[in-house]
Amino acid sequence: MYLNQFLMLAAVLFAMGVYGVLARKNGVLVLMSIELMLNAVNINLVAFGAFNNTVAGQTFALFVIAIAAAEVGVGLAIILLIFRNRASVDIDEIDAMRG
Amino acid sequence: MVAQNVAFGVLAVTMVAAAFRLVTTKNVVRAALFLAIVLGGVAGIFILLAAEFVAWVQVLVYIGAIVVLLLFGVMLTRAPIGSEGDLDNDNKWTAALVALFLLGAMAAVLADAFGDDKIRFQGVQRSAEVSDSIFGTYVVPFEVASVLLLAALVGAVALARRD
Numbered sequence: 001m002y003l004n005q006f007l008m009l010a011a012v013l014f015a016m017g018v019y020g021v022l023a024r025k026n027g028v029l030v031l032m033s034i035e036l037m038l039n040a041v042n043i044n045l046v047a048f049g050a051f052n053n054t055v056a057g058q059t060f061a062l063f064v065i066a067i068a069a070a071e072v073g074v075g076l077a078i079i080l081l082i083f084r085n086r087a088s089v090d091i092d093e094i095d096a097m098r099g
Numbered sequence: 100m101v102a103q104n105v106a107f108g109v110l111a112v113t114m115v116a117a118a119f120r121l122v123t124t125k126n127v128v129r130a131a132l133f134l135a136i137v138l139g140g141v142a143g144i145f146i147l148l149a150a151e152f153v154a155w156v157q158v159l160v161y162i163g164a165i166v167v168l169l170l171f172g173v174m175l176t177r178a179p180i181g182s183e184g185d186l187d188n189d190n191k192w193t194a195a196l197v198a199l200f201l202l203g204a205m206a207a208v209l210a211d212a213f214g215d216d217k218i219r220f221q222g223v224q225r226s227a228e229v230s231d232s233i234f235g236t237y238v239v240p241f242e243v244a245s246v247l248l249l250a251a252l253v254g255a256v257a258l259a260r261r262d
Contacts, residue, residue, distance in 0.1 A: 001103055003216045006144065007209045009111050009232060013118050013137070020122035022194030028127060028172045032134050035165065039141045042157075050148045050218050058150045058224075059232045063140035065153075065160050066244050070251035072165050076172040081259050083176040084261070092188050096160035 006047035014040035027079040027089040031072060038068045107147055125186055127173050135166045148218070152226040217229035 013036055020033025042061045049057015083089050124130050140159040145154035175248035231243050 001100070001105065001147070001218050003218050004209055005107060005111075006148070006218075007166075007213065008206060009114070009144070011202055011205040011209060012115055014205070015198040016115075016118045016122050018201055019194050019198035022197060023122070023191045025188045026127060026186050028169060028176060029130055029186060031172070032130055032169060033122060033159070035169075036121065036133060036238050039138060039161075042153075043141060043144055046145055046148050046150045046153060050150070050220065051216065053219075053221050055224055055228045055232045055235075058229050059237050061145075061150070061153050062156060062229070062233065063240060063244055065156055066248060068117070069160055069165060070248050072168055073255040074251050074258070076168060077255040079172060080175055080259050088134060089176045098239045 003047060003051045006043055010040040010043040010047070011038075013043070025090050025092055027091050028076075029084065030080070030091060031075050034075075035068065038064060038071075081091070104247050106143070110140045110143045110147070114144075121202050127186070128170070131166055131170050131173060134169070138162050138166065149220055149224060170242055 017033045017035075017037030017040060020036060021030055024030050024033060042064050045057045045061045045064065047057070049055060049060075079089055082094065086093065114137050117133045117140070121130050121133040121137060124133065138157065142154040142157040142162075145151070146159060
């Protein structure tokens with residue numbers, strides 16, 4: 001198997017995640033797109049680990065999975081708080097820091 | 100090798116299609132289910148890369164926990180469950196442009212750098228080697244990750260509790 005087929009697949013998934021983060025309005029959907037990007041990175045890490053014949057890639061992927069779990073927990077807590085304060089999770093309306 | 104390439108093709112097509120629907124669907128619950136499909140596909144890719152342990156951690160943590168957590172988020176924020184549209188903002192075409200440009204740039208760089216390098220598996224990598232790696236070489240990052248998880252847990256509770 002070519003290394004590039006995995007890297008290209010990851011690139012496609014990452015680009016779709018970027019599109020989702022930029023184009024989506026619902027906060028939960030933005031979090032899902034971030035998960036998509038993290039998974040693309042995980043594919044890259046494991047593929048390079050297999051390419052270099054080392055388990056370090058798998059270890060890094062496990063770290064990324066742990067951090068993603070923490071990120072989703074805090075992210076959802078923040079979105080819940082926004083929903084409680086504004087009765088909406090439309091992230092376009094959150095412009096309190098606009099100059 | 101042929102079987103692996105066929106499996107890769109099937110997984111890749113499924114994942115890309117599901118990811119596309121994930122970022123374009125007008126239904127939040129369906130988006131979560133498409134995310135589950137993509138995550139399952141990633142687990143399959145890990146198995147193709149002979150990383151079984153990571154694949155099962157992926158199934159347990161991502162599909163088992165994170166998708167459920169996101170569905171709870173959908174439920175608690177009373178997202179529009181029916182197809183009400185209007186989940187995209189006005190920057191849709193700019194976002195598509197940025198994503199396409201990014202994809203083009205990455206594809207060009209990857210094709211240039213790793214033209215036709217092949218993955219050659221040398222022997223079996225056992226899960227014990229992964230654990231040796233985590234608790235040996237990377238034990239300090241591992242401890243930092245556990246402190247981070249604790250901090251995230253406390254932070255999430257502190258943010259979400261009502262008083």
